Amino acid sequence: MKKAVFIILILSSFWSYSQKKVLQAQPISQYITIDGKLDETAWENAPIATDFIMFEPDNGKPITEGKKTEIKVLYNNDAIYIGAMMYDDEPNKILKEISQRDNFGTADIFGVFINGFNDGQQNFEFFVSAADVQGDCIMTDAIGEDYSWDAVWISKAKLTDKGWIVEIKIPYAALRFSGENKQTWGINFFREVKRERKKYTWSLIDTKIGTFTQQNGDLVGIENIKPPTRLFFMPYASYYLNAADGQKTYGTLKGGMDIKYGITDAFTLDAILIPDFGQTKYDDQILNLGPFEQQFNENRAFFTEGTDLFNKGNMFYSRRIGGKPSVDPDLNDNEEIIDNVQNVNLINALKVSGRTKNGLGIGVLNAITEKTFATIKDTISGETRKVIVEPLTNYNVLVLDQRFRKNSSVTFINTNVTRNGEFRDANVTGLAWDLNTKANTYNLSGNIKHSIINDTEDKNGTFATVGFAETSGKYRYSVGGDFVTKDFDPNDLGINFYTNYYNFYGNANYRILNPTKLFNSFRINYNMYAEFNKESGKVQDNSINANLNLTTVKNNYYGLGFTFFPLESNDYYEPRAENRYVIIPRKFEAWASVSTNYNHKFAIDLNPSISIADQSGRMAYGADIGPRYRFSNKLLLTYTFSYFRKNNNKGYIDSVDADDNESTPEIIVFANRNVITYSNTLGGKYAINSAMTINLAVRQYWSYAENKDILELQQNGTLTPYPQYTDNKNSSFYSWNADLSYSWWFAPGSQVSVLYRNSAANFERVIDKQFKDNVTGLLNNDALKHIFSISVKYFIDYNAVKNKLRKRA
CATH class of the missing domain: 2.60.40.1190 (Immunoglobulin-like)
Structure with missing residues (x-):
């Protein structure tokens, strides 16, 4: 019973x-x-x-x-x-x-x-x-x-x-x-x-x-309620005081307004009338020795807020808008650039987004950047001239995303960049799908994208990917592959580095769905990957990976993983020349991760890693260690020290002409080098109350690459000594960023921000290995810039203003 x-x-x-x-x-x-x-x-x-x-x-x-x-x-x-x-x-x-x-x-x-x-x-x-x-x-x-x-x-x-x-x-x-x-x-x-x-x-x-x-x-x-008129205005005013050693101090006053308007029950228009991104977080710049640009996070609120539709298909990289100029000016003999623009100014931007009751999501984003010039000076005559490095440019993104059965979607995406005059234009069109069974047990996803570039030489390219996965239960798996042609190029409004390959991948994993006596969460993954050059069929990448991630019943996190690269691979990107490649030896990598429970006043994060190649002396190792201490409910300090070292790293440093015979390929120069990187990051928060905080963010970074032996890349991908090359191609980059800010949300949607920032960066060919000298030298030279800014934004709701006026009447 x-x-x-x-x-x-x-x-x-x-x-x-x-x-x-x-x-x-x-x-x-x-x-x-x-x-x-x-x-x-x-x-x-x-x-x-x-x-x-x-x-x-x-x-x-x-x-x-x-x-x-x-x-x-x-x-x-x-x-x-x-x-x-x-x-x-x-x-x-x-x-x-x-x-x-x-x-x-x-x-x-x-x-x-x-x-x-x-x-x-x-x-x-x-x-x-x-x-x-x-x-x-x-x-x-x-x-x-x-x-x-x-x-x-x-x-x-x-x-x-x-x-x-x-x-x-x-x-x-x-x-x-x-x-x-x-x-x-x-x-x-x-x-x-x-x-x-x-x-x-x-x-x-x-x-x-x-x-x-x-x-x-x-x-x-x-x-019996009605959707209100969704019309909001956010006027702002900002003042910037800029100073640098050896330069004149000057102040700048800015003002503008953002507008948000509900076109219908489901669709919203966001517009920036006069942009101001002066208080956005600084970029964590690094010494970039690789063949590709450094990818930065988006810190501008307009390009992060409500942009889920625009991220469909991974075709939109918003940092292209208002980023670096697209043209490098041609210099004559004895000329140098004396005023080179780092970022193009944004004139205005708007986006319309929403979803109908039938599941059709529509997104339109448009932005215009201004015509931009660099100033070039003749070092002998002293004459200067201006050269266009970015014409008036229009950026546009269109997304149509049809959801059905509440858990699946098919998406059309188009990105377009049109530059005024005889400059490069680009158009990329994609179709993406994310299909799930009714019970959400299996998933079929993928996309196909086609790029069209109109430049001095037109080119078209295609990217396609497909994946299938089991998405429920303790045991799950996934398989898939990519196919990318040589001329696929979405980089005017997207970001993609690797082309001209096809690959296959697979994953199998096990997880617990409910806690045990030892673990709150537990997951094991096994991954396999193989990538081949589309034209030669050579192996470009290969790996076998296994990793374990778990959380104990005391809510401490532990992770452990290893990756084995069983075959030599052929890197077609590092030589930076068409149809050239360098052989990458077999290697083994391992990592571990510990993150103790943040509920405790003191907690720590630790992330060591090591990589050993099948080549004499070639290895890499390092670690991040990050203690944090919560002194009270108001005060928190965090610190992270990072150290990473590469021994006998082989990398590109230059290209030189072989001789006057055009049929002889240029000489690709590599270096056998040691690369050492240090960084220190300090973060702090003091909360006066729930609406008012003081925040500190400091980052010191130093990385240098010291060349030991100069090498020539052979046609078969091997490296041989090349002692006749004598140019100094050592690299040393160090930077400093410090932000001290005060934020006060004085009314709903309204904020006062006060920011003091000092920053500096320097790149040199001569390496000074004294850590103290590098840091103090950077902070005491003319490169250090100081910015003090105050920004006030005020939220105005059309409905609230209308109701107040009615009451007064």
Whole structure:
């Protein structure tokens, strides 16, 4: 009898968790004060969402009575209101580190996920931490959580002797929903108990299924509301004071405005009328000895916020817009560049994006950069002239993304760059697909892209990839391959380095889906890869890899992996000449990683690695070590030291003419060199309160390559001594960046930013191996630049202004 009762209880529990949950929203007429108290009478009779279920690590386990969570939802003509009570049987242990917006640090979190169309395609997610810090993002299964998206809403969190409370007001202008009289929204609620590293949701998110946005519950009862006019203005004013040793100090005042307009219920127009990116994060520049440019992260909010559509097919690299000029000026004898532009100015930019109720996502992005000149001087006569290095240029991206069955999509993408006059134009068109079975157990993905370049010599190229994967269960696998022609070139508005090859790859992995006595997570991966030059059929790359990643029950992370390259490969890129290659020997690589639990005041990250080649003395090794200490809920300091060394590295340094006979190929000069890199990074945060923080970011970097032997690349890919080459091609690059900033969110969507930055960089052929001399020399020479800036932006909601004017009338 007891056994039967137990089985009935288990089945009834499973039945309740597997059914779609429904919550009734309560209409109100009274004013709600967002103070974290929930003391208005409207909260008393509202229906309650409870019975939360664990998302991670023990997926499907009910929340304990001591962590009971109760949520209520109200609404009126202007906004939806969420009241949340998070009970905690040990309230004095609630973690509540104060951090910057969208970065919760070590703190408990509450969140609400809303899908106004209830179509399983996209959630608008709003979070509040126990320290009263806001965060928000857009969530799609294809891209994940995009925290670059920012909305304007109001919240307040308060701790009590029973746990903590959150009260939220989300204006309808921050959401997307239809104009129907009766609304049914997709909704879910989230809670993380940080000290236990446990995450819970109201509607079960089954991790075996492999989808997130399709497992919401339903919010019903919202009636007779209308989508508001979504028109927002964000005027800004900035002042920059620039100084450098030996140069005149000058100030610059800038002003402009960003506009966001809801064209329809689903589509939004974003526009920059006068861009100002002066306070964006600095780039972590490196000594780049390879054949390809360094790829940088995008730090400009306009090009990161809500750009999930534009990232389909990996065809859009936004740093091309306003990046380096596309033309290198031709110099006559005795001429030099005295004013070379590093970045082209952006005149304006706009984007339109959204998705219809039938699942068609449409994205259009357009930007224009100005005509740009470099100044060239004749060193004998002193005369100067200006040369165009970038004409007036238009950048355009078009995306049509059709989703169906809530978990699959087919996407058309086109990128186009049109330059004024007789300059290079480029057009790339792609078709991408991401197809999943109804049960989300198998996936077929891929894309095909075609580039057309109109230049002094026109060229066309094609890139195609396809992959198949099992995406559910403990055991999973994937297989696939790529095919790329020689003239595929998306680099005017995208980024792609490797061409003229085909490859095959495979992966098999095992993971635990629920915790064990030892591990909260555990995963083993096995990977194989083979790549061949399309024309010669030679092996360009090959590897066998195995790695292990796990998290212990004490929430410490450990990783370990090795890669074996069993065959010699042929590098067609390092020689930087057509149809030339250098042989890369067989090698073995190994790495390890440790990251202790950030819940503790002191934590540390450690990442050592080693690579040993099948060639005398050729190896590489290094490590990153990063301690961090949280002095209080307000003060956090982090530090990372990195050291990496390559011994007997072989790399390109120059090309020289063999003789006057044009049929004789040029001599490709390599060097046998040691490459040593040091970097020190210091980060700090002091939070005055949840709206006001002081932040520190310092990076010192030094890397040098010391050539020991000069080598000539032979036609068969081998290297032989070439002592007659005597030019000094040693390289030493060192840089310094330091940012000290103050940020104050003084009103919803409105911010004051104060930044002091000093930075310097220098490249030399003479190597001074005294670390202290390099750093102090860099900080004491004319290269050090100082910038002090103040920026104020203010958020204006058309609806709020209209309502105030009506009340005054």
